[in-house]
Amino acid sequence: MGLNFPISILKVADISMEPAIRDGDYVFVNRMSKIFRDGEVVVLKHPKSGMRLIKRIRGIKDNRFFVVGDNTDNSEDSRSFGAVDVSNVIGKVLLKV
Amino acid sequence: MQNAIRNLVKVVVSGMDRIMHFDTAYAHCDIPCGIYDPHQAQVAAHTVLRMDMLIADLAKTNDMGPDTRNKMIRYVTVKEQHAEIVKHEIRVIWGDYIKPEHIQANPQLNQLVFDIMKAASKAKQDTNTESAKDLLVKVEQFAEIFWKTKNVQTKRAKSPYPTGEEIVYPVV
Numbered sequence: 177m178g179l180n181f182p183i184s185i186l187k188v189a190d191i192s193m194e195p196a197i198r199d200g201d202y203v204f205v206n207r208m209s210k211i212f213r214d215g216e217v218v219v220l221k222h223p224k225s226g227m228r229l230i231k232r233i234r235g236i237k238d239n240r241f242f243v244v245g246d247n248t249d250n251s252e253d254s255r256s257f258g259a260v261d262v263s264n265v266i267g268k269v270l271l272k273v
Numbered sequence: 274m275q276n277a278i279r280n281l282v283k284v285v286v287s288g289m290d291r292i293m294h295f296d297t298a299y300a301h302c303d304i305p306c307g308i309y310d311p312h313q314a315q316v317a318a319h320t321v322l323r324m325d326m327l328i329a330d331l332a333k334t335n336d337m338g339p340d341t342r343n344k345m346i347r348y349v350t351v352k353e354q355h356a357e358i359v360k361h362e363i364r365v366i367w368g369d370y371i372k373p374e375h376i377q378a379n380p381q382l383n384q385l386v387f388d389i390m391k392a393a394s395k396a397k398q399d400t401n402t403e404s405a406k407d408l409l410v411k412v413e414q415f416a417e418i419f420w421k422t423k424n425v426q427t428k429r430a431k432s433p434y435p436t437g438e439e440i441v442y443p444v445v
Contacts, residue, residue: 184295184296185286185289185290185295186295186296186297186298187290187295187296187297187298188297188298188299189297189298189299190299201283202283202286202287202290202295203298205298219298227299228296228297228298228299229298229299230298230299255372255373255374256372256373273279273280273282273283273286
């Protein structure tokens with residue numbers, strides 16, 4: 177039940193998306209999403225390490241996404257690694273519990 | 274009611290997780306614990322200066338006995354270590370905490386960090402108190418900028434250390 181189904185469940189580790197998504201929450205991710213909008217939360221691959229990250233889209237330009245954690249004091253995101261290509265986006269978060 | 278349903282779903286999902294071991298999405302890829310403070314760098318810079326002062330005092334004695342040599346080696350060792358602490362602490366804050374918007378708001382910051390690295394090296398290479406003071410001045414400037422990025426006011430005061438130099442404190 178990892179990332180092999182159209183809708184996947186992932187466990188969130190750590191605090192950079194607080195208060196919207198907290199450490200230990202679960203998110204349902206639609207891997208089939210093709211349309212993304214500003215403000216939506218996505219799961220993506222870190223452009224260098226490949227690690228799965230969860231961030232909010234704060235700008236889209238030419239198929240490149242600027243993503244930022246809600247908890248800006250505790251988040252490594254596009255502010256340090258730059259905008260990421262759409263090919264790095266794994267899916268859109270539909271629901272968190 | 275909505276919360277109750279959400280909590281129930283979470284209980285079910287976490288039960289499934291125990292069996293199926295879901296993958297993890299990380300909120301970040303380092304450990305930005307949020308605890309950053311230039312104080313250790315400031316104290317280390319004061320220590321470098323203090324060691325230069327002690328070295329100068331010791332040199333005036335014209336004593337080359339084993340105890341004097343031992344003291345000299347200890348002063349130089351501590352100076353070396355604390356110049357390295359300055360570099361490490363500044364590097365961590367710059368690399369892990371400082372964001373592009375901080376640079377935008379404080380365009381001198383990158384140059385200042387570069388200058389601190391060079392000043393710390395120079396303070397290692399010689400025993401001139403002026404080199405150590407130059408390092409200290411730059412570290413205190415860094416501290417002011419750091420607290421500014423956190424919207425924390427600072428004050429400069431005479432430090433309680435025997436260097437007699439100023440130190441920047443956050444006003445919290």
